[in-house]
Amino acid sequence: MTIVRIAAAASPRIDAPVRDRAIDLVRTLCIAGVVVLHAMMVGVAVTDAGPSFVNASDGTWWIVPLSWLLQVMPLFFVMGGFSGATALRRARRRGRDGIDFVGGRIHRLLLPALVTIATVGALLALLTAAGVPAELVALAGFRFAQPLWFLGVFLVCQALLPALLRLHESAPVRTITILAAAAGVVDLVRLSTGVDAYGFLNLAFVWLALQQLGFFLADGRIDALSRRLRVMVAxxxxxxxxxxxxxxVHSPDLVANINPPTTALLFVGIAHTALFSLLRGRLEGLAERPAPARLIEAVTPRAMTVYLWHMPVLLCLAGLTAVGAMITALPLPGIDGPWWWLSRPAWLALALAATAVVAWPLARIEAVASPRSTRSAWRLGLATGAGTAAVALLLVSGTNVLTAAAAAALLVAALRLARAPQPWARRSRTADPSIIRGSRPRTCPHLPLG
Incomplete structure (x- = not known):
């Protein structure tokens, strides 16, 4: 009944503003939350056998409340649905379509990923050449790849967004209900059989359902509900x-509910979305203040760069911490001990600052203008598949020099498939008129990577 009231509450808000400051503020806080959560999981120790790097949250009491506070991935996908629907509707008014939208998203997501993965592959090669033990190099590659699941899943969700938005505009309740019900069925099968592998089907259903919830937010339908009803929903x-x-049914550790995704994330997304709607006016006012506004302006154009680079930064900081302890012979605080907790504020501040320093110049890659997209839907489908395959390769096989090179090759192929053929390529069989006339040859147009 609540879903029906949400669907009927208002007509789609097509004339949304170019930037939604409340959305930008929440996205900025979510990015910071991801960095903080992963930084808290970094555990470094030095023993007689050498340095040791572990997940500091394993078996601890604090990961449950921390995961409740910082599990923001469901909200990320809701915001992705909101932003994608708003951007696509605006593009339609300018005479563009879903093909252009998907091509632009592929470029925006995969170009910075290509640079990050290629750089990490080169760094792993340098570590190997420097004599770092193979198990530590493999661990670094494994840790780097872990957050990349988001890139692969988000790429697929955004590639399907034009089709799902059309379904939403024609049958909003039916579409989100089918996706949520499918996620529930997957959970039921996983629990009844005890085979966790079935749960990975929810890489599609859970995240697509959350993206679909973002369409309701973009329509203005959630904001149009009574305040009391939104409180009740949350x-x-x-x-x-x-x-x-x-x-x-679900683990109280919300981080554990990501691998594989479970319907617990749907409840989190619904609660967060309702709370966001309730606090939207205050968030907009806060976003207009000078300090938050400057933070938003710094993070918004660098969001994907921050996400891609925060784990390499954390790994480098962990390595430097171990090296410093071995050189100085100073003991490191025991993980989860009193001194470890006292050092956490400084560690988190260092992690955030170092990530910002790295992301600031590298964001130029993210800002590279998207080239004209191919008009071929099948080419865009192949590009999406190649990008997803690159991520899957690193997640399944781990990141090393060879897999990083293979993933980079797949990303290059994806970017080339997504762009429109260059005009000079279609004229390559005919002679250049300027050469026939004996004049100076024209400069060959730049061939962009994306």
């Missing part, structure tokens, strides 16, 4: 999540 989603923990 409370009901939170209560359902808590009941699922008590019943043993």
């Amino acid at each position: 409370a009901a989603a939170t209560a359902a999540l808590a009941i699922s923990f008590v019943a043993g």
Whole structure:
């Protein structure tokens, strides 16, 4: 009944502003939350056998409340649905279509990923050449690849966004209900069989359902609901999540519910979306203040760069910490001990600052203008598949010099497939008129990577 009221609350808000400051503020806070969460998981120790790098959250009490506070991935996909629907509708008014949208998204996501993966592959080669033990190099490659699942899944969701937005505009309730129900069925099969592999089907259903929820937010339908109903929705989603923990359906560690994704993330996304809608006016006011506004302006154009580079930065900081401890012979605080906790504020500040320093110049890559997209839907489908395959390769096989090179090759292929053929390529069989006339040859147009 609530879903029906959401669908009927308002007509789509097509004339949304170019930038939504509240959305930008929340996205900025989400990016910072991801860096903080992963930084808290970095554990470094030095023993007689050498340096050791572990997940500091394994078996700890604090990961559960921290995951409740910083599990922002469902909200990321809701915001992605909001931003994508808003951008695509604006493009339609300018005479563009879903083909252009998908081509632009492929370029915006995969070009910075190509640079990051190629650089990490080169760094791993340098570590190997420097004599770093193979197991430490392999661990660094494994840790780097872990957050990349987001890139692959988000790429697929955005590639499907034009088609799913059309379904939303014709049958909003039916579409999101089917996706959410499919996610529930996958959870049921996984739990009844005990085979976790079935849960990876929810890489599609859970995240697509959350993206679909973002369409309702873009329509203005959620904001149009009464304040009381939105409070009830947030409370009901939170209560359902808590009941699922008590019943043993879902782990209370929300980080664990990502691998594989579970319907717990749907409850998180619904609660966060309702709370965002309730606080939207205040968030807009906060976003207009000088300090938050400067933060938004710094992070928004660098969001993907920050996400891609924060893990390499954390790995470098962990390595430098171990090297410094071995050189100075100073002991490192025991993981999860009192001194370790006292050092966390400084560690988190260092992680955020170092990530910002690295992301600032590298964001130029993210800002490279998207070239004209191919008009071929099948080429865009192949490009999406190649980009997803690159991520899957690193996740399944781990990141090393060879897999990084193979993934980079797949990303280059994806970027080339997504762009429109260059005009000079279609004229390559005919002689250049300027040469026939004996004049100076014209400069060959630049061939952009994307």
